[in-house]
Amino acid sequence: MQRKAVALISGGLDSMLAVKVVQEQGIHVEGINFFTGFCVEGHTHAIRKKDRKKPKRNNALWVAEQLGIKLHIIDIVEEYKEVVFNPKYGYGANLNPCLDCKIFMVKKAREWMEAHGFDFIITGEVVGQRPKSQRRDTMPVVQRDSGIGDLLLRPLCAKNLPPTLPEREGWVDREKLYDFSGRTRKPQMALARRFGFEDYAQPAGGCCFLTDEQYSVKLQDLWQARGDKQYEMDDIMLLKVGRHIRPSPEFKLIVSREEGEGKFLQGYRNQYPSLKTVSHAGPLALIDGTMDEEQLELAARIVARYSQGKNAPEVELEYRDTGGASRTLKVAPLPPHELKKEWVL
């Protein structure tokens, strides 16, 4: 009877190798990829015009195609919030809850495995590869808290770990698995050469925006401004776009940096009031929060500062509310020294 494994596919090299290793042992593998909303794949390239010329592939899909396996992409945006709000094991260097994230994903994969009659799960994890989620002492935590127990096989480092059920039952031959450990990438690269894999993605740091310092600062600011750790899909998407400037606790501006972003932000004008320069070419800015007349003037002066009219005595802007009603403002662009550094997130 052919055994079936479901593999967690991130789009990086490690999960690709892990799949190939068990495929070579005659196991039927299908991939599962989780979309948390914070994934690095896609998004920013779709938004920024300058990146558009170079088409960006989705690495998880690409990996699946190279391996000849099906890929199931699962939207976990809503459920994942709990992981981000309240990680039992805390955050990493930034707002990345890596250990909780791993546990959550393995748990979801387990549910999928049970619903689809698969036998076990494989991941591309390597002991000691990541500071928190892939340590010798945290790996058993993933197995325990996700409920998967010894149905989780990590082909790249299996020989450093106790034998799992698929090994004990002889579904896979432990001798043909690997003993990689530590942060070095050399064994992975050698194995990739052996399999003839080229052009694979080498993600630096992590697989999602939560490992990004700049991004984490903006998310923290959002939580602080709202008074709780809430976010919607639009919020976390907008954190990837434009300059975020908070001159006061009540509001922030999201100012486009180029045409592609301007066009993208335009799609949000019915959800957020906006400012756009009209006398000079310039950015579109969304206003997140509430403001009085004086603050609106300051906001307009900031936006004017990023327009072609930054050195002009006066710039004309259009303020548009979410209902589409608009009016004109005339302001002097804010001189650079008045734009406080701490406003820029």
Next chain:
Amino acid sequence: MSRYVLDCRRLLCPMPVIRVQDRIAELEPGDELEAVCTDPGVLQDIPAWCRINAHEVLEVREENDEYILRIRVGEEE
């Protein structure tokens, strides 16, 4: 054979792919689905997803900044 339309406007990848995937799961082999998208990323991602899962992209057109992909649902394995 039935034809369906799926609105994926304003969704960014991989959301359009997920919507197409989940919709196709409800359709019969031979049915056609037209996905109307605005993220140009779908021009790579939806065909890639279809290739892996044995569905066929019959047509790709661009109309007023929208990308429309017509997909024929493949046979179950």
